[in-house]
Amino acid sequence: MNPLLLWFHKLGSPPYFYRLAGRLLPWLWGLALIGLVAGLYGGLVLAPADYQQSDAFRIIYVHVPSAWMSMFIYAFMAANGFVALVWRIKLSETLAMAAAPIGAAFTAICLATGSIWGKPMWGTWWTWDARLTSELVLLFLYLGVIGLYHAIEDRRQASRAAAFLALIGIVNLPIVHFSVKWWNTLHQGSTVKLFGPSLIDGRMLWPLLVMALATKLLFAASLLSRARVDLLELEAGKEWARQVALAGERT
Amino acid sequence: MNPTRKRRLVVISLILGAVGIAATLTVFALQQNITYLHTPVEVLAGKVPADARFRLGGMVKAGSIQRAGDSLKTGFTVTDGDADMAVEYTGILPDLFREKQSVIATGRMENGRFVASEVLAKHDENYVPRDVAEAMANAHKKHDIPEKKPTAQ
The missing domain is CATH 2.40.50.140 (Nucleic acid-binding proteins)
Structure with missing residues (x-):
């Protein structure tokens, strides 16, 4: 077996993952915190004011990274759900279900900040345009996944049922992303583009990218912390879990 | 890959494909009704x-x-x-x-x-600092370019 595949198999084993995540966590939390502070300072203080929205545009540094994360985490959850359904890997089930509440939180932040931004600029808290509606559907999908997971007694069966819902819901992701292109919406089109020049000044762009990276790290740290607890609970009674519990008692 | 996993892979991929097609058709069907505004x-x-x-x-x-x-x-x-x-x-x-x-x-x-x-x-997707916007407006005035919305670099 080639070494990469071997490492992948090892990663799938709960005790190995538990220890690896434990070693990574302080770094992830630390880097996430530094990134968030740097990004927010850059965005709220260093970046120049916009020519027409002046300082009100600064909410972009919370709104847009949250929106990106709401979609990124959903894709992550669905991919893990797919692996969980086909290969029945326990770690994937745990990761998919641990990601759902984090994704729901980012989606809620995105909707809330969007609403706060929309009132002064557009003139309304909410409108049923395609972008806003599909993002709201994304929140409901997250809530559905979380609800379904908790409605079934058996943890592994529950995560597979919820993973299936998550997987079906992935059709909403392209709708969220392309809604501003396909339909006439109140929400404007994409500013930051993966291909081609972005429609934002460089001095305003870098804090946004720092925030995008910092929110990814925050997600990773939060995910690993949650997954560790879930794994320990799922594997309670196994030898490695007993050892972890005993070691915890001693320290 | 063992047969059980292969079967699961095929079944799930088929379901996903079907849902994808259903969603695409729905989006096309809604194209008329979902029109947010008229000019x-x-x-x-x-x-x-x-x-x-x-x-x-x-x-x-x-x-x-x-x-x-x-x-x-x-x-x-x-x-x-x-x-x-x-x-x-x-x-x-x-x-x-x-x-x-x-x-x-x-x-x-x-x-x-x-x-x-x-x-x-409606807001557009451009974000421009005030000094850049002013500099561009001045440059446009100097060269007699008809006023145009500034875009970021």
Whole structure:
């Protein structure tokens, strides 16, 4: 077996993952915190004011990274759900279900900040345009996944049922992303583009990218912390879990 | 890959494919109904049923804003470049409302005028610092370039 595949198999084993995540966590939390502070300072203080929205545009540094994360985490959850359904890997089930509440939180932040931004600029808290509606559907999908997971007694069966819902819901992701292109919406089109020049000044762009990276790290740290607890609970009674519990008692 | 996993992989991929196709068809079918706004040209061409409440979208024509002195009543013209439409609105306008700004007004036609009950300003996807915007405006003035919306670099 080639070494990469071997490492992948090892990663799938709960005790190995538990220890690896434990070693990574302080770094992830630390880097996430530094990134968030740097990004927010850059965005709220260093970046120049916009020519027409002046300082009100600064909410972009919370709104847009949250929106990106709401979609990124959903894709992550669905991919893990797919692996969980086909290969029945326990770690994937745990990761998919641990990601759902984090994704729901980012989606809620995105909707809330969007609403706060929309009132002064557009003139309304909410409108049923395609972008806003599909993002709201994304929140409901997250809530559905979380609800379904908790409605079934058996943890592994529950995560597979919820993973299936998550997987079906992935059709909403392209709708969220392309809604501003396909339909006439109140929400404007994409500013930051993966291909081609972005429609934002460089001095305003870098804090946004720092925030995008910092929110990814925050997600990773939060995910690993949650997954560790879930794994320990799922594997309670196994030898490695007993050892972890005993070691915890001693320290 | 063992047969059980292969079977699961195929079944799940098929379900996912089916859902994807269903979603695509739904999106295409909704293309008509989901239209958020109509432009003045579409309204004048009779594409909007009379007496229907709808959203009118376009730019506020330069120099067309008239504010009443004793009330919140505002009159302005919305244009899409090909046709103009007079709009009437009573209420507080959003911060971004001004000449040459994209707006979306909700309301209905009354005697050839569009009476709006809500006016929303549309923001574009450009973010430009004030100094850059001013420098560009100056440069445009110097070289006699007709005024154009500044874009970020």
